Amino acid sequence: MASKWDDLERWMEGQKLPKGFDVLKEPDWVEQFVRKMMTKALPEAAGAMSSQADDPSFFETHHFVIVKFPLPPDVKRDELKLYVREDRIRIEGLPGNQTETVKLPKPVKPRICRALVKNGILQVKLRKRPGARTYYEADIRW
Known part of the structure; x- marks a missing residue:
């Protein structure tokens, strides 16, 4: 999964986004956004996505x-x-x-x-x- 985030990061670096959309170039922000949306949509799955001991x-x-x-x-x-x-x-x-x-x-x-x-x-x-x-x-x- 990490390699897909690296691919996304390289692709976003090459994009010419309007002012204010620079946050979309940060894959960590995108990951957190998706995680929050999934938690809201599927509260029972939130436990599986939360931080683990690992x-x-x-x-x-x-x-x-x-x-x-x-x-x-x-x-x-x-x-x-x-x-x-x-x-x-x-x-x-x-x-x-x-x-x-x-x-x-x-x-x-x-x-x-x-x-x-x-x-x-x-x-x-x-x-x-x-x-x-x-x-x-x-x-x-x-």
């Missing part, structure tokens, strides 16, 4: 974002792969040839990453990307 948890320090992702018990060590982007991580090689994409709460430096599996939980430590702290002079029109 959802990732986040912890932030001053310099790092730490993601803890519970792995299924039948995951194969040799097939598990982790890909890091500035705004999300992708975990491949889960049972059933599944892929999981996790949006990060803050931008990170993708090349500075440490990951380990401890007690069936994938722990990923990522360094936060510092915000621009320099001032740039802007022209003022009179």
Whole structure:
């Protein structure tokens, strides 16, 4: 399912939408919108769509974002792969040839990453990307 969201994201980036429709370019917003509509239409299915114990948890320090992702018990060590982007991580090689994409709460430096599996939980430590702290002079029109 995550690959379909990536396809949707790439397609939306190429679209020329009128002003105010930029929110539709964010697949996470679209996913939340669809989730809310399904919850309203099928309240009994809301329990199945709500967050589960298998959802990732986040912890932030001053310099790092730490993601803890519970792995299924039948995951194969040799097939598990982790890909890091500035705004999300992708975990491949889960049972059933599944892929999981996790949006990060803050931008990170993708090349500075440490990951380990401890007690069936994938722990990923990522360094936060510092915000621009320099001032740039802007022209003022009179």
